[in-house]
Amino acid sequence: MKHITATVTGIVIAMLTSISYAESVSDKHGLTLEGAKKVIAATVAEAKRVNAPGSSIAVVDDGGNLLALERLDQTFAASANIAIGKARTSALFKKPTKVFEDAIKGGRTSMVTLGSDLQNFTPLQGGIPLEWEGKVVGAVGVSGAASAQQDEELAIVGAKSLDNMEMAGMTNGHTPLPVTYIDRQKVSDSFAKGAVLVGEDENMMHAARNYMVHASHRDKAGVVEVHELDTDIVYVLKGSAQLITGGTPVGIKIVAPHELRAPVVAGGEARTLVPGDVVIIPNGVPHWFKEVEAPFDYYVVKVR
Amino acid sequence: MKKHVVFAAVALGLAAGPALVHAQLMEKTALTLDGAKKIAAVAETKAKAEGARVVIAVVDEGGSLLLLERLDDTQVASVNVGIDKARTAAIYRRPSKVFEDQVKNGRVSALALHGAVALQGGVPIIVDGKVIGAIGVSGETPQQDEDIATAGAAIAASFTK
Structure with missing residues (x-):
């Protein structure tokens, strides 16, 4: 009898121990100096690419x-x-610190009082969290570029470099992303109406990183498009179209963050696209499918 | 040879002729980020070889931060201590140990020096006899901190314009 009691007690203690272990501590990932240096290197490279007048980068x-x-x-x-x-x-x-700048700008002035309790509280655009497997492991802050907007853009590029390490499988034991397979039926259905192949819905995790894939279809002319972040890599499959690139969009409107549209463009260069052609339109360059011989199908990879 | 330091020549009055420039302006040597990285790399290598967990901070002549590294598993409090040591060495143009020694030897008023911390581990960066910045190290013993900082600062002797 004594033996049994002792054993049961032992089991109960063992269970309690394991439960209390599970509840008392948890595993987490910590950013290393090497990781921080990679984020800074990516941010510096972007600052040089866009000719930023300067910048300080903190991780x-x-x-x-x-x-x-x-x-x-x-x-x-x-x-x-x-x-x-x-x-x-x-x-x-x-x-992102822009949240606080916007809140204060929007009238919530009392938010500046957060500064007294939080050492170095800085509600200014240009701070972006660093995420690893959905968890915030740190943040990158940029100051000293051309504008608060540019500070933030540089910080975003830096923050994404951490994701890229994950995507490239350089994860020191972490699982790389699953392979994406889309069968021919879904691909051809997508081209029939024009659709986002990768970058929406269940494939949104790709868009959260640095690329999207569109199965594009046009029956008529489009409008002038400018993507501030996305570079379009176009491969023409069917039909033909006149593509205008460059020039100055007239009557430009912002339709979504980093997405501009206009009804017409002044100037620019015209090209006729036929099946087999490849065009790469860098981010920031206006482009317009001005005339379309339907059905015009083209495969687009959007890179950020 | 890669440039680690640059001349910071103020443009004001340049058009007025060399003599006036000589009277009103002076040429200064400024530490670049590239130079700061070289210094930090030497300090980092020494720290790692010794298993030291430290923060390495490099500031410019005015005591403003140019570069900082916190080695993995270093106590976070060392971030500000490292910056403070570097600033002290830069703006007072001497190792911060000088002030720690003064306090130890009874000159408690050295604690009142504006912008200084009386803590060993900040060492000036000297090129051609001029202080152009400083390195501060924090995380281990005061002596080890300073030895790491001194090793980093020493590489500046090889810097050329």
């Missing part, structure tokens, strides 16, 4: 504490601390 961990910082030559000195503040604010709230 903090999930507690908002600085891991690494670089201030590019000629960048004003105060930007270093502002970059740290943006990164810290973004990490501690797990949000």
Whole structure:
């Protein structure tokens, strides 16, 4: 009898121990200095690509504490601390700092009082959380570029470099993304009406990273399009069209974040596209399918 | 040879002629990010070889942060201590140990120096006899911090314009 009691007690203790272990601590990933340096390198490369006048880039961990910082030559000195503040604010709230700038601009002035409790609270656009497998592991903050908007754009590129490491399978034991397979029936159905093949619905995780795939179909002319972020890589499959690239869009309107449209373009270069042609339209370049010989089908890879 | 430092020549009055420039302006040597990286790389290599968990901060002549690295598993409090040590060495143009020693030897008023921390581990970066910045290290013992900082700062002797 005693033996049984002791055993049962032992089991209960073992169960309690395992339960309390499960509830008391959890596993998490911490950003390394190497990871932080990669984020900074990607941000610096982008700053140089867009000819930013300067920038300070700060990377903090999930507690908002600085891991690494670089201030590019000629960048004003105060930007270093502002970059740290943006990164810290973004990490501690797990949000882009633009959220706070917008809230305060929108009239919620009392939000500035958060600064007294949170050391270096910086509600200025340019801080972006760094995510790993859906969890915020830190943040990157940029200050000192041409504008707050550009600060943020550079930070986004930096933040995405962490995702790219994951996507490339350089994950030190983490699982790479699953392979995407789309059968010919779905592909041809998509071309029949024109559809997003990859980048929406169950495939949204791809769009959250750096590319989308469209099965595009046109029966008539389009409007002038400018994608601020996406580069379009076009492969023509069926029909033909006159494509105008470049020029100055007239009557331009923003239809979605980083997406501009216009009814016409002044100037630009005209090309006739036929099956087999490939066109690469870099982000920011206006383009317009002005005349279309239907049905015009083309495969598009959108890269960010 | 890659340039680690640049001349920061102020353009004001340049048109007025060399003599006036000489009277009103002076040429200065400024530490670049590239130079800061070289210094930090030497310090990082030494720290890793010793298993030291430290923050390495490099500031410019004015004490403003140019570059920072926190090695994996370093206590987070060292971030600000490292920056403070570097700023102290830069704006007072001497190792921060000088002030720690002063306090230790009874000059408690050294604690009142504006912008300084009396903590060993900040070392000036010197090129052609001029202080153009500083490196601060924090995380291990005061002596080890300073040794790592000194190793980093020493590479500046090889810098050329």
